[in-house]
Amino acid sequence: MIIVLLWLLLWTKHGRGSYDCQEMINNAQATPRADVELPVQLENDKYSGCWCRSNEEYDIIVCFGSYECKKFPQLRNHSSVLRVRTTVIERILIGELVRYVNLRHLDLEANHRLTYIEPGSFRYLTKLEQLSLSYNTALQFIDNNTFEGLVNLRSLTLIGNGFTDLDQLTFAFHPILLPSLRALNLAENTFSAIKKYTFSPMRGTNLTKLYINLCRLDDIHPLSFLPLKNLEVLHVGENDLNSSLIGNFLIEMMAHNISLKSLDLSGMGFRKQPPRHLLEIIANTTIKRLSLAQNQFEVIDDDAFPPMVNIELLDLRKVMAMTTGPNAFEPIKFPNLKVLLLGGNNLPGIHSNHLSSQLLCLDMSNNKGNLVTPVYYEIDRDTLIGSSGLRYLNLAFNRIKSIYNYTFRGLEKIRIINLENGTIFYIGPGTFKPTKHLEVLNLANNPLSVNQNITSVQFEGLTELKSLSLQNCGIKKFNDDDNIFEMMPSLTKLILKNNQLYYITAETLKPLKFLEILDLSENLFIAWWNPLFLDAGVAPRQLLLTNNKISHFSISMIQDISYILESNENSSAIIDLMANVFVCDCISMYTTYLWLQVNGSTAVKTFFESSNFQCSSPDIWEDRKVSQYLSSVKSMHCPVYHKISKIMLLVWTIPSLILIIAVLVVVVIVYKYRIYIRYWLFLAKMALGRTFIRKSLKADNNLNKGYKYDAFVSYCFDDRDFILEMITQLETNPPYLKLCVSERDFEVGSFISEAIVSCINESKYILLVISNNFAKSQWCRWETQLAEYHRLFLEDGTTYDPLVLVRIGDVDNKYLTPTLKYLLKTKIYLTWNEYHTENFWKKLRTVLGKKSSH
Known part of the structure; x- marks a missing residue:
């Protein structure tokens, strides 16, 4: 698909008369013909x-x-x-x-x-x-x-x-018998030699392409090709020919005005460096496309090639190159070089600007070494800034770890970037921003989502992108709040095959108004419950959902299928649902059947009737078509089963809902009053051992022995100055009382509510410092409530009362809770008087320091 898109791109952008980059790549690398499916x-x-x-x-x-x-x-x-x-x-x-x-x-x-x-x-x-x-x-x-x-x-x-004798074959290729012959492929036969008059029977032929590679040739007569006056493409690679012999027949062809355009010398056994003498001969011919692939040039230094002004394509794939000189392909040597193929070598990256500035296509794929000696690929900052004419860049099958906003800087005219099968796990913000005319981006088989989420800022600037492949990138979901596809409004083809997606939303798809092909196969999709394509207004011409986890058709799915099939100019839409896990029973399929009968259009009914996707269960329907099951629904008593299922569902659902609601109510109540409940449990625990505690205290004749503090002080933080004075007066003067003050005595890291309950239980008295601020505080009101519970629990007819009240200033009646009003009316309390402070502190010491018994 990349090749087809590239050809169409360069053809439509630059016209038939302009330079065809992909044609030269196809001539240099013979791509195998893909066999078509033969289902009939x-x-x-x-x-x-x-x-x-x-x-x-x-x-x-x-x-x-x-x-x-x-x-x-x-x-x-x-x-x-x-x-x-x-x-x-x-x-x-x-x-x-x-x-x-x-x-x-x-x-x-x-x-x-x-x-x-x-x-x-x-x-x-x-x-x-x-x-x-x-x-x-x-x-x-x-x-x-x-x-x-x-x-x-x-x-x-x-x-x-x-075939072993080429001389016997050429008579069958006579131009009278084959007047239209243009291409002759004789590769992989055993000819050994081509003699002077071998092609003489073909004199006058219109043949332009001859392939005799891998024929065990060790000799070619210099004059043998002269009868082939129109020959333009010659493949003699992978034979045992030395450079002098090749040079000789090239000189003769040039002398007899045979305008050879393409020469394949791949796999000829050239070692260390390209044969200089042969390259100088080629430089003086009309050859534009030269392949030296599969030879052995470990180091391609600056003077490896002489000036070759006619060369437009240079193929140096799989030559074991480890390094190239910064000026090896400089424009002064290759002023017309358009295609440079350096794939399959051991180059560690692009570390200096050694690329010809007029290059249109650059292939540096598969420079990863081997498992024993791996090569980690790196592109230096602004290395490509001088390659402004580049249209096609292939960096696939390299160990590229990350790409940044400077990686592709300078590629303003780039149309296609192939980064598939790398090790890319990080894409920096604005990486593709310099490539504003990019139309095809292939990121397949990279671990993009291992250490990061895919975000829109990474794909900023791709407003002209038409094809994006994110196949096998470990993607689990797309974030609607940061939708990467908003950066790609022109996208027509999106490949999300073999990820971990189990859903996709309409919001994710909405920006893709021009989408024609969407491949979601080999994911974890199940039947979706809200329309996706209908709500998004997106109707792709091809929707591939093969090998997912779809077990049945929801109404939303059928609506989406119907929408895609019936959309304008979409009459030939392809929706592929093969290799899913469809369950063919009444529960899964009866609703689908009913909807199709009542609401199904002709297009969607035809789709289901002609579909080939199969049932996976139950066993009786395994490997049979879903369409066959749907056509048999009437004879399977599904309507009766459907009614019984609804009744049973109602019988089981109502009691279950009541039970769930009751449990939820109990849980909410328990959670809301959890502190009170814990305190009540504590009081209940004390009640069980109350008699024992009282006897122990009498035997010891010391009431304070069971308490950590003499008093727990409940106050508002706004009254902090008064509390500091209280601490000074009560703890530094006889009888040296021990007060529990939250700011000082609460354990760091504990919950406030738990600390209050614990300190009240460990204090002999609870001292409420009541003020206007106190009455307004929610925490103080809660502490007052706990203090009242504590007092009521310990009340047993003795004079001991753990609750002591101190009032400072006037308290507005509107802030008083019922509990505070009750306490202020029923209990004697101390009132702060700044003119009689000594008397106030004396009374408070007396109350908190007295010893009482139950």
Whole structure:
């Protein structure tokens, strides 16, 4: 997908006449063709014994059959692509291909018993454009007229057969037989040598591409390629050719005006440094694309290359490079260099500005070394600031730990950045802010969420981003309060595959109004209970939810499916729900069935009827389609079961709700009055041993023995000055009383409420210092309540009363609680008089210091 997007990007942005970066990358690195899915099983061909499968459009057919497929299949389908593979066909005869006059692409591959193709067998395939006869190891000979009739054939592939003599093959490629031939691939055969007149039978051909790599060649005559006047692309890599021999045929081609554009010298065994003499010859040719991949140049220093003004693509992948000189690729040597491929080496990063300023594409992927000697990749500050023309940057498969706001500084025109399969766990704020025109960003398979949350500030500036891949990044959720997708309003493709997401919200999706493809497969999604896409107003053309934990369809899910299917210009929407854990029973599916019958549109009904996702349970429905279960609901007594389930649910729910409410009420009451309850429990505990305590105190004839303090002082902090004077008067004069004062005697770290209860229980008297401030304080009111409980509990008919009241100043009646009013009316209290202080302190000492008995 990255390759396709890049091609489209550069094609549409710069026009057909401009430089095509991706075309050069494709020519340099032959990417394998992806096989299409073939879900349709065609009927068994009785004539041949072959089994054949097709795609849903029936335009691609693949036939196979091993020991049963002995003849060429005779199918009635008029497809444009036919592939016959892994059969035991030995001969192909005239007339066996007469059914396939509409074929444009034919592959006969890996048929290891095929030895003979009768001349004229392809006579009827006048529309054929591509033909592959590859990996048929028993095929050692082709007749001169084998390809008769292929007047429109443009590409002929003969890879990995049993051919040993190239001279015998070239007669079959005569331009009269193959007038449209442009590409010929003879790789992986054993030719040993190419002689002077080997290609003479092809004189006058329009061939532009020739692949003879990995053919065990050790000799090529300097004049051998001269008949191929239109040759532009030559692959001779992975052969045993020395640099002098290569230089000789290049000189001759140049002298005879053969304008070679691309030369592949990969895997030729060059060591230590590129062959200087050969590079100087190449520098004087018309070659624009040069591959030196898979050779061995550990150090690429500044003078490794001579000036090469025509080179536009330079492939140095897998050359074991450990370092490159800062001026190795400087513009003065490579003024037209557009594509530089340095992937698969041991380069530790980009540590100096050694890149050509006019580069469009830079591939430095897979520079990670090996498990024994790993390489940790690093990009220095502002290293790329001189590469302002760069459009494509590939840093995938590197051990990059983190990227910062200076990493991509200078890449103002960058369109694609590939950072997949790294070790990135930190993205600094504003990292992508310099890349304001970035359209494709691949961060797949990085541990992004290991040590941080993904935040919007990290993706600031990506207003033109169209494709984002966060596959397998360990993401568990997205934060709606800091929505990263608000930074990407132009996003059309979002890949969130193989993360740990179990839900996503409509708020997260709302900024993605242009989203076309959303991949949520291989996560932990369950059926959602609120509409996502309907509420967000987002209707992707493709929604992939394969291999999640969806067990049933909620109403919200069906509404979202219906919305996506019915959205404008979305008639061909794809919603993939394969490999989920659908439970096919009345509980899970009956509601879905009812909704579809009552509210389902034609589009959503068609979707369910034609769907292929399967049930996972119960056993009787395992591996059968959900659509089959839904069509069988009427005959399964689900309506009766549904009514009984509602009644049973009501029977069990009402008592359970009453019990839960009662428990919650008790819990709330206990929590609210927990301090009082603890104190009452303490008093109850004292009551059990009250008689014992009283007898012990009488025997000791000392009431104070059971108390830590003479008095607990309850006061308001605003009266602190009076309390300090009280401490001085009572603790420094006989009888030297011990007071409990909160600021001084409460244990540090304890709860205030617990400390008050504990100190009251350890004090002989409770001294309430009542003032206007005291009456207004909530804490003081609470202490007063506890003191009253304490007094009432100890009341036993004796003269001992633990409660002592002191009033300072006037107290507003409106602040007095019922308890305070009652105490002030029923108890004698001391009133502070600043004109008779000695008398006041004397009376207070007497009250607190007297000894009483029960």
